[in-house]
Amino acid sequence: MTKNEIAEILDEIGMLLELQGENPFKVRAYVAGARAVEAMEGADLARLVEAGELKSVKGIGDALALKIAELHTTGRLGFYEKLKASIAPGLLELREIPGVGPKKVRALHTQLGVNSIADLIAACNDGRVAELAGFGAKTQEKILAGIRNREAYGRRHLWWDAAEVAEPIVAGLRALPQVRRAEAAGSLRRGLETVGDLDFIVAASDVGPVMDWFTGLAGVKEITGRGETKASVRFESGLQADLRIVPEEQFAFALHHFTGSKDHNVQMRQRALARGLSLSEWGLVPAEGEGTVKAKVEAGDALRKKVAGVKTEAELFAALGLAFIPPELREGMGEIEAAERGELPRLVEAGDLRGAFHNHTTASDGRNTLIEMVAAAEALGWEYLGIADHSKSSFQANGLSEERLLMQVAEIRKLNESGRFKAQAFSGVECDILPDGRLDFDDATLAQLDYVVASVHNVFSQSEAVMTARILKAIEHPRTTMLGHLTGRLLLRREGYQVDAAKVIDAAIAHGVVIELNASPWRLELDWRLWKKAAERGLLCAINPDAHETAGLEHVRAGVLAARKGWLQREQILNTRPRADVAAYFAARRGR
């Protein structure tokens, strides 16, 4: 059984135990164990199981080590099967209803015999739910509304779409006279590929007018909450947004708190506690004695001086002995340890890019001409733009025949020689990897090009073994310069095809093939979670917008964020190199 399958089962055990009313710390131990397993390399997991050393991993103790080993070697776990059989399968999905947690599920199940969403709807309609202790008419109504809207409300949103909503809101907040500082936080600020909801953190002198402005935003369908420091709204699109207003002294703490992933924040608080400090969105204070952080901060005693000294996130990290951790790294995946050792990477920035290689024109399925695309690249300050239109087998995308491709090569050469643009165009192709792993053009044709992006565009249904072999064959082809979108996934719309990413990465490193980080907001793969280790082992990245129109070039912004989440530095990305170096790189590849 693979590590991700094992992690999923541990997560599910956590949920099932929670529904049983188990000790919440035991529940957390299973969930933490799932994260620990996910963080391993598949090969490491096998080695640790074999050597009986699973316990050496933080978060895995005697009980989990036994269970993980059983899952890994037999693919089954008696404990899990018994647990699962003891709980009605419909109960887990009740947890998806907003406002319904494990305790409410338990009450509904034991007192009303609710075993499914259908049962729950019936119980609400009868008014039985409102009569339960701890429930009421409003709760019953909210449950029904939550069930009705669960699809729209539960949906995540592409980072790109969320950013388009969030950016004008941040600008609007900053323009208010009461507002001193305003930032978007949450998964948006961390650059996660999809975003569940928006978080805005504001330092303001007066709360009321800011909340009024926020809840009165165009497109707000519903105000779902409004307290002293927080307001929540839901937009027509289903996207929810939270606004939190704090005194300016607490802004850095609130921004950090609402930016970090849960894991990052837990680790930061544990680190604070180990130093006798208590950290929250309100501040950083000595942990001893009575009272909450908030109370201590408000008491304004000597402790407050410590808080007052922290005005920025950088100072907050410094107070805990850490270098500044960029938001994109705050996932609880080793960034705190690296910051402690002073080993955080200097992450790539959008300004480091000097061009990109995977772009389309009207010659295939793009919406702008070669000249328009190159002009747009130059306007971005780029030195070069690689043109990689589709190959003939992608007839759905108006793929180029040999003849049309060679015409384009001539056209590009002529454009470069004309001196019309300072930016230079490179001749490439996005060449289909055929179902048997051959490329869509013969060697003589491919030899006319500066470079080749090889991608899979059809027969997605192949088994993992067949698909992996297909892609490996393309990587081994001497004309292949880089591999396009690895799994063909479309975020929130379509799973990628099955492929053994580890084998593909190994082969790409061995053959000196670049793997692209496709920056299209719908793709964003090779996934950032795989980049850190792959790049450490020598895999070279290209951040490619896969632009089908001039505006699509801007998508590299999303690609840079994903690269930063993958700990990538400038040196690990081909399109940060100057034009002459890239030309030399292509020439060397062609000369193999």
Added chain:
DNA sequence: GCCGTTTTCGGCCCGACTGTTTTCAGTCG
């Protein structure tokens, strides 16, 4: 269930908001 240069037992991150209450439990992030 995990973990320990204060601990092998007794802790385990912290606070806002809602709806139910009359001081708080549950949920969420």
